[in-house]
Amino acid sequence: MRGGIYEAGADHGSSLLTIDLDAIASNYRFLAERTRPAVAAAAIKADAYGLGVGPVSQTLWAEGCRDFFVATLDEGIELRGLLPESRIAVLNGLIAGEPALFRKHSLMPALNDLGQVDDWRADCRENGAAPAVLHLDTGMSRLGLPPAERDALTQDPSRLDGIDMALIMSHLACADEPDETMSRRQRDDFAAALARLPGAPASLAASSGIFLGPDYLFDMVRPGVCLHGVNPRPGQPNPLRPVVRLQAKILQIRDVDTPQTVGYGATHRIAGPARLATLAAGYADGYLRSLSGRGTAHIGETAVPVVGRVSMDLITVDITRVPEARPGDMVDLIGPHHDVDALAKEAGTVGYEILTSLGRRYRRHYLGDGGGEVA
Ligand SMILES: *Cc1c(COP(=O)(O)O)cnc(C)c1O
Numbered sequence: 333m334r335g336g337i338y339e340a341g342a343d344h345g346s347s348l349l350t351i352d353l354d355a356i357a358s359n360y361r362f363l364a365e366r367t368r369p370a371v372a373a374a375a376i377k378a379d380a381y382g383l384g385v386g387p388v389s390q391t392l393w394a395e396g397c398r399d400f401f402v403a404t405l406d407e408g409i410e411l412r413g414l415l416p417e418s419r420i421a422v423l424n425g426l427i428a429g430e431p432a433l434f435r436k437h438s439l440m441p442a443l444n445d446l447g448q449v450d451d452w453r454a455d456c457r458e459n460g461a462a463p464a465v466l467h468l469d470t471g472m473s474r475l476g477l478p479p480a481e482r483d484a485l486t487q488d489p490s491r492l493d494g495i496d497m498a499l500i501m502s503h504l505a506c507a508d509e510p511d512e513t514m515s516r517r518q519r520d521d522f523a524a525a526l527a528r529l530p531g532a533p534a535s536l537a538a539s540s541g542i543f544l545g546p547d548y549l550f551d552m553v554r555p556g557v558c559l560h561g562v563n564p565r566p567g568q569p570n571p572l573r574p575v576v577r578l579q580a581k582i583l584q585i586r587d588v589d590t591p592q593t594v595g596y597g598a599t600h601r602i603a604g605p606a607r608l609a610t611l612a613a614g615y616a617d618g619y620l621r622s623l624s625g626r627g628t629a630h631i632g633e634t635a636v637p638v639v640g641r642v643s644m645d646l647i648t649v650d651i652t653r654v655p656e657a658r659p660g661d662m663v664d665l666i667g668p669h670h671d672v673d674a675l676a677k678e679a680g681t682v683g684y685e686i687l688t689s690l691g692r693r694y695r696r697h698y699l700g701d702g703g704g705e706v707a
């Protein structure tokens with residue numbers, strides 16, 4: 333094992349995204365141990381939260397993860413090519429005309445309403461029982477059988493006959509909030525529905541739900557974002573290892589000694605002598621425009637504030653406190669003194685959005701066994 337993201341080379345030519353696969357492996361082991369005897373699956377939708385589904389899925393497989401959740405059929409087909417032996421559930425569900433594709437690629441659809449239940453059942457009658465995931469909505473009002481359909485099904489469970497029910501799942505709306513009232517209600521509704529349906533493994537908790545306690549674990553947990561290093565318990569210490577370091581290169585440095593403005597809109601005015609550095613990253617790279625005048629970068633341990641607006645390819649930081657900085661040096665946008673969650677807070681968003689926005693322009697460097705270097 334190498335030294336981790338904080339020793340990643342700063343000697344690269346362009347802005348650099350370092351993804352620590354050993355940290356992902358260690359996060360998976362931590363979660364699997366903590367949730368045993370429940371099975372730890374992995375949610376790796378959206379290209380593994382922007383970090384690269386190839387290296388991330390291989391890393392998780394090597395750690396013993398066998399069950400995966402993706403959002404779309406296309407993501408499922410891609411993952412099937414990467415992990416031929418895995419079990420893959422497609423959360424967005426079964427759309428008319430697609431059962432044949434699910435079968436062809438051995439993918440399990442989430443059955444999100446009674447129409448989908450009926451369609452999969454009809455397909456199973458014709459082509460033999462095949463596994464699927466029944467998704468019950470207990471409070472998201474997004475996907476899954478709404479309460480009325482859930483009740484119709486519990487009154488007539490024979491509608492599931494002929495389907496190989498691999499999992500019955502639901503999803504928590506407020507698992508990351510200190511007030512557990514909503515989670516508890518969802519958990520109890522879910523358990524009540526399970527008791528009235530044919531026996532099948534059950535799953536409720538994603539990253540944050542795992543930390544609500546053993547009542548929430550059922551037979552399988554579906555962590556996503558916390559595997560990728562984001563804190564599942566906002567406001568408390570992160571029990572998982574950071575996975576991402578993002579470094580932007582200093583392109584130019586200028587000393588300002590007369591009053592001047594910085595960037596589009598002239599939103600920042602420099603009053604006295606200051607030193608500014610322009611960095612090679614912008615909103616096209618997922619450094620969100622809402623970080624204008626609010627973001628914090630770091631040179632070593634020293635915080636350097638973003639001044640003026642974030643533009644498409646560039647941001648400007650005030651490095652008055654770091655006189656030794658030079659063009660070509662790397663500045664941490666996400667790093668040891670400022671994690672994904674801290675940056676998300678400044679941007680007024682969540683770590684999920686920061687990770688899934690990371691652009692394709694960064695040179696990507698994978699640390700650890702699962703990857704090898706990918707430029
Ligand atoms: C995204 C998702 C997950 C994973 O959620 P995290 O909060 O990233 O752990 C699990 N289950 C469902 C249904 C999801 O949509």
